Amino acid sequence: MVDNILKRRSEEENRRQEGHLPPGQSLTQKFPVLHYGPVPAFNPATWDFRIWEGVSLHTLVEQGFIKPNPETKYVIQHAEFGFTTNLPIEVMMAENFMLATHFNGEPISPDHGYPVRGVVGHIRDKGELFVPYFWKGAKWLRALEFRKDDKPGFWEQAGYHNQADVWKEQRFG
Ligand SMILES: Nc1nc2c(c(=O)[nH]1)N[C@H]1C(S)=C(S)[C@@H](COP(=O)(O)O)O[C@H]1N2
Numbered sequence: 001m002v003d004n005i006l007k008r009r010s011e012e013e014n015r016r017q018e019g020h021l022p023p024g025q026s027l028t029q030k031f032p033v034l035h036y037g038p039v040p041a042f043n044p045a046t047w048d049f050r051i052w053e054g055v056s057l058h059t060l061v062e063q064g065f066i067k068p069n070p071e072t073k074y075v076i077q078h079a080e081f082g083f084t085t086n087l088p089i090e091v092m093m094a095e096n097f098m099l100a101t102h103f104n105g106e107p108i109s110p111d112h113g114y115p116v117r118g119v120v121g122h123i124r125d126k127g128e129l130f131v132p133y134f135w136k137g138a139k140w141l142r143a144l145e146f147r148k149d150d151k152p153g154f155w156e157q158a159g160y161h162n163q164a165d166v167w168k169e170q171r172f173g
């Protein structure tokens with residue numbers, strides 16, 4: 001127990017010195033559950049997942065399932081209970097945006113978004129270009145909406161910063 005705490009602390013210090021840990025943040029070695037509202041029940045008989053016509057994601061486009069609509073600038077992820085989050089299309093078309101069904105070889109747990117969630121980006125090192133990260137991936141994903149204009153999602157409307165750059169400590173919009 002105490003050993004684990006000390007190990008985490010020293011790992012945290014290493015990460016900070018390497019410039020990977022933004023100010024005011026701490027290192028977690030767990031997979032915390034962070035969302036608003038309850039965990040939905042999954043019923044395969046009634047569950048569906050919609051992608052709007054004329055829109056695209058990198059692999060789906062590459063495999064020829066969807067033809068990109070050049071007018072699209074933003075994509076809204078729609079999840080259970082009306083939760084939404086918004087991202088520029090180029091972010092969702094990047095290699096590190098994923099409609100994830102599994103984590104560490106196991107189906108994603110209900111808490112983390114079963115049967116499918118968005119997983120986006122990474123926390124960049126200081127000085128890299130802006131890359132959105134984990135919080136912009138909707139758990140219990142049900143639809144993707146492709147739009148010309150941006151539309152703030154659930155947390156974004158609740159006052160959180162649209163980009164939330166950790167290095168700039170952008171917490172509120
Ligand atoms: N459906 C849904 N997805 C969500 C959220 C939420 O409240 N509802 N919160 C987001 C935020 S702010 C974070 S930090 C991550 C947390 O993912 P985790 O619970 O798997 O760690 O989920 C994101 N996706």
Ligand SMILES: [Mo]
Pocket residue numbers: 034135
């Ligand atoms: Mo979050």
